[in-house]
Amino acid sequence: MNQRNARRPAAVTSWVLPALFLMLLLGVWQLAASTGFLADRLGLEEFLVPAPVEIAEVLWKDRSLIADNAWVTLIEVVVGFLIALVLGLATATLLHLSDLLRRASYPLVVASQTIPIIVIAPVLVVWFGYGIGPKLAVVALICFFPITVNTLDGLQSVDRDKVKMMRTLWASRRQVFTRVEVPTALPYAFSGAKIAVAVAVIGAIFGEWAGADRGLGYLMLQDNAQLMTARLFASVFVLSAIAISLFALVAVLERRLLRWR
Amino acid sequence: MTATLSGRRLGHSFGSVTALDGFDFEVSGGKTVAVVGPSGCGKSTLLELVCGLREPDTGLIEVAGQTPAPGRLAHCAYMPQQDCLLPWYSAIDNASLALRNQGSSRPSARRQAGDLFREFGLAGFERSLPHELSGGMRQRVAFLRTFLSGKDVLLLDEPFAALDAITRAELQEWLLPALADGSRTVLLVTHDVEEALYLADSVLVMSARPGRVLERIESPRDPSRSRSEQVTAVGFTSLRERILGLLTSPAPATDRPLAGRNSSRSSDPTGPIGPTGPIGGKG
Numbered sequence: 280m281n282q283r284n285a286r287r288p289a290a291v292t293s294w295v296l297p298a299l300f301l302m303l304l305l306g307v308w309q310l311a312a313s314t315g316f317l318a319d320r321l322g323l324e325e326f327l328v329p330a331p332v333e334i335a336e337v338l339w340k341d342r343s344l345i346a347d348n349a350w351v352t353l354i355e356v357v358v359g360f361l362i363a364l365v366l367g368l369a370t371a372t373l374l375h376l377s378d379l380l381r382r383a384s385y386p387l388v389v390a391s392q393t394i395p396i397i398v399i400a401p402v403l404v405v406w407f408g409y410g411i412g413p414k415l416a417v418v419a420l421i422c423f424f425p426i427t428v429n430t431l432d433g434l435q436s437v438d439r440d441k442v443k444m445m446r447t448l449w450a451s452r453r454q455v456f457t458r459v460e461v462p463t464a465l466p467y468a469f470s471g472a473k474i475a476v477a478v479a480v481i482g483a484i485f486g487e488w489a490g491a492d493r494g495l496g497y498l499m500l501q502d503n504a505q506l507m508t509a510r511l512f513a514s515v516f517v518l519s520a521i522a523i524s525l526f527a528l529v530a531v532l533e534r535r536l537l538r539w540r
Numbered sequence: 541m542t543a544t545l546s547g548r549r550l551g552h553s554f555g556s557v558t559a560l561d562g563f564d565f566e567v568s569g570g571k572t573v574a575v576v577g578p579s580g581c582g583k584s585t586l587l588e589l590v591c592g593l594r595e596p597d598t599g600l601i602e603v604a605g606q607t608p609a610p611g612r613l614a615h616c617a618y619m620p621q622q623d624c625l626l627p628w629y630s631a632i633d634n635a636s637l638a639l640r641n642q643g644s645s646r647p648s649a650r651r652q653a654g655d656l657f658r659e660f661g662l663a664g665f666e667r668s669l670p671h672e673l674s675g676g677m678r679q680r681v682a683f684l685r686t687f688l689s690g691k692d693v694l695l696l697d698e699p700f701a702a703l704d705a706i707t708r709a710e711l712q713e714w715l716l717p718a719l720a721d722g723s724r725t726v727l728l729v730t731h732d733v734e735e736a737l738y739l740a741d742s743v744l745v746m747s748a749r750p751g752r753v754l755e756r757i758e759s760p761r762d763p764s765r766s767r768s769e770q771v772t773a774v775g776f777t778s779l780r781e782r783i784l785g786l787l788t789s790p791a792p793a794t795d796r797p798l799a800g801r802n803s804s805r806s807s808d809p810t811g812p813i814g815p816t817g818p819i820g821g822k823g
Binding site for chain 1: 588591593613616617618619620621622624626627628637638640641642669670671685689691695
């Protein structure tokens with residue numbers, strides 16, 4: 280969505296600043312929790328309000344349990360995202376090439392985003408069982424919209440003058456598509472993919488909550504029921520790390536592929 | 541034998557806006573004809589009609605004997621106002637687009653374009669991306685790209701409009717030999733009267749919308765003299781003033797005979813230079 284050629288801040292400041300800010304937040308949290316201040320104010324037992332250090336300890340102690348479940352969720356996120364990527368790019372291309380199809384089905388694409396995931400996920404479990412199927416469906420559903428809409432916007436935003444120029448240079452419709460329209464749409468598609476990959480983890484968790492026997496979402500439900508708040512937070516931390524890593528991966532790919540920007 | 545161009549009684553409208561009405565023109569093979577007119581008079585539309593990107597509502601266009609749009613398109617290379625370089629391709633890949641579109645492999649297309657890079661004063665910038673080039677260089681790449689299409693008709697839409705005055709003069713001087721050697725038939729649209737007189741064999745002066753030809757003026761073009769010598773010659777400047785006079789005088793009512801407008805130069809200085817509505821997207 281952001282198409283401006285904004286100057287990037289120097290590499291150092293781009294990660295030093297967020298890191299410092301994060302450390303500050305963690306420090307405040309550590310102080311507030313370890314002194315019992317937070318639990319006191321909330322009127323809770325102290326073990327329900329874990330401090331960052333406790334979370335880190337649990338993360339280390341239960342690392343193999345968390346890693347096993349994180350692996351399950353990671354697969355769900357990546358495969359679901361890839362399914363949405365293929366379907367989204369194909370849909371955007373089809374809708375771009377056919378005016379009729381676009382006018383007929385664009386509302387449906389929008390409708391796909393209005394489906395309340397929490398409601399649909401249990402239905403998918405009923406349909407597809409406890410396996411990976413419903414999770415992939417939920418992740419793909421949640422990723423489909425930003426990818427499709429952004430890519431379609433990109434394809435439609437092509438500069439008409441460039442197309443005219445290409446047509447007078449012997450270009451076929453296919454060559455106009457591959458040499459002008461696709462490169463024009465690529466930055467948009469990447470914007471969509473970055474949004475999609477960030478929300479994909481939420482989709483995976485919803486999918487697991489509706490019915491699963493493994494995965495980070497499943498583990499969170501278990502820990503919540505057993506009041507193991509510290510490990511719950513550890514799972515949240517790992518989940519964020521997965522989302523941030525995937526986002527960064529897409530961003531790196533984007534910079535590699537869009538060197539002209 | 542280079543292609544000839546002609547258009548008879550061309551008319552074209554966009555919705556309720558009439559861009560062209562009863563427009564006649566002819567360019568004989570190997571000649572350059574410039575069209576000057578106020579902004580919004582349908583100049584860009586004219587080029588799109590001629591090269592076959594659009595069909596006129598009325599009238600007939602012939603390019604090298606071809607009247608159907610695909611036949612015209614096969615002869616015409618169109619250079620839009622912006623350089624329209626593709627930002628994702630290097631200069632040489634932009635220049636060789638026509639070759640690639642016709643099925644040449646990338647290495648062979650680059651080889652063909654590479655020789656011309658030196659001729660065009662672009663040596664050393666083959667692998668630069670468009671945003672790394674100056675405005676003048678981008679325009680040279682755009683010309684190179686147009687020339688490499690191998691087409692015998694060039695349709696140039698304000699090719700230097702985006703450049704500063706110094707670069708513009710430089711490029712005009714650089715382009716003139718390519719236009720004057722008679723190997724291509726050129727229709728050049730511009731609102732720069734000096735550019736029209738300097739580059740073209742003859743100049744068509746266009747009225748404000750709906751665009752029609754007010755007068756055809758033969759240019760005193762003399763490629764053997766330098767640009768500054770030419771544009772300051774008395775014959776040149778008087779013609780320039782005359783054309784400017786035609787452009788700034790109020791458009792004659794359609795039922796009034798075109799004759800007599802020469803005397804109307806000083807008549808209404810407040811008269812509109814031309815409506816500036818969106819015609820054909822730009823112009």
